[in-house]
Amino acid sequence: xxxxxxxxxxxxxxxxxxxxxxxxxxxxxxxxxxxxxxxxxxxxxxxxxxxxxxxxxxxxxxxxxxxxxxxxxxxxxxxxxxxxxxxxxxxxxxxxxxxxxxxxxxxxxxxxxxxxxxxxxxxxxxxxxxxxxxxxxxxxxxxxxxxxxxxxxxxxxxxxxxxxxxxxxxxxxxxxxxxxxxxxxxxxxxxxxxxxxxxxxxxxx
Ligand SMILES: C[S@@+](CC[C@H](N)C(=O)[O-])C[C@H]1O[C@@H](n2cnc3c(N)ncnc32)[C@H](O)[C@@H]1O
Numbered sequence: 787x788x789x790x791x792x793x794x795x796x797x798x799x800x801x802x803x804x805x806x807x808x809x810x811x812x813x814x815x816x817x818x819x820x821x822x823x824x825x826x827x828x829x830x831x832x833x834x835x836x837x838x839x840x841x842x843x844x845x846x847x848x849x850x851x852x853x854x855x856x857x858x859x860x861x862x863x864x865x866x867x868x869x870x871x872x873x874x875x876x877x878x879x880x881x882x883x884x885x886x887x888x889x890x891x892x893x894x895x896x897x898x899x900x901x902x903x904x905x906x907x908x909x910x911x912x913x914x915x916x917x918x919x920x921x922x923x924x925x926x927x928x929x930x931x932x933x934x935x936x937x938x939x940x941x942x943x944x945x946x947x948x949x950x951x952x953x954x955x956x957x958x959x960x961x962x963x964x965x966x967x968x969x970x971x972x973x974x975x976x977x978x979x980x981x982x983x984x985x986x987x988x989x990x991x
Contacts (some may be wrong), residue, residue: 791906794863794883796946802864806842817978818848821928821971821985826852826895828967828987829924833857834877834893836920838884838913839901842870850875856894861887885909887916897926899983902952907935914956918963924989925963927952928971931984953986963988 789795796802822845826832833856837845840860850858857877861884862868868881880887884901896917905913917925932949940947957963966987971980 789883790885791909793904793906793946794885796943797904798863798865801943803866806864806867806870809842809844814980815844815848817971817975817980818844819851820978821980821983822848823852824969825926825928825967825985825987829895832894832924835859835895835897836861836893838887838896838898838917839863839904840871840879841867843874843876845897845899846871846876847874859893884913884916887920889920891920892922893920894923895926896921896924897928899928900930900981902927902929903948904940904946905948907948907950910952910955911959914959918956918960918990921990924966924987925956926985926987927956928983928985930982953988957988960990962991964991 787798832853835849835856836859838861840846840862843860846858846860859878860871860876861880861882862871863883868879871879929952930949931951933951935948935950937945938947938949966989968986971983973979973982
């Protein structure tokens with residue numbers, strides 16, 4: 787498969803395959819269910835969802851428990867992760883890079899978790915547009931926040947992890963997106979520890 791960036795090759799290949807194996811488990815599913823319950827509590831009328839970079843589908847499995855009648859859709863670049871996604875009861879699984887995703891269908895809740903941080907920064911503007919185009923209601927980014935862009939060594943790899951104010955940049959680009967709420971998942975939470983993610987829920991007006 788031809789990809790536009792080094793970062794896509796990284797996730798489509800053996801690093802991505804190893805990541806999939808680390809990510810399963812009932813504990814993580816429970817913590818994610820808590821996280822998405824907090825976010826979805828701020829929304830209404832979410833009947834269809836699409837995740838950009840869904841991995842093996844733990845987020846979608848958590849959302850399925852909370853919104854069992856909602857149509858759930860995934861985009862994922864790593865084929866082994868896609869095999870796992872296909873075992874879930876999803877409406878669609880798009881095996882491709884989110885840099886190529888261009889379906890016209892819109893969804894009520896479009897989100898990424900831990901994915902924008904791994905995208906080549908030169909492609910972010912393009913991804914913001916694709917996520918914006920894919921929603922007709924909510925856009926949610928659950929990523930590592932930093933007030934200014936920084937690149938961090940990621941498990942010994944350079945240029946594979948970037949932090950910045952993703953939501954701020956999205957709201958600057960699309961003036962009709964308004965912040966609904968935001969929050970933080972703390973790795974030392976007493977009951978529901980997740981990586982130190984910041985979440986930002988925006989709504990299209
Ligand atoms: C750190 S994991 C996060 C997975 C999932 N969102 C979660 O929260 O558990 C990043 C995921 O995004 C996928 N990914 C990375 N770059 C991608 C791209 N350009 N297109 C589609 N998926 C991508 C990876 O294969 C991996 O499954």
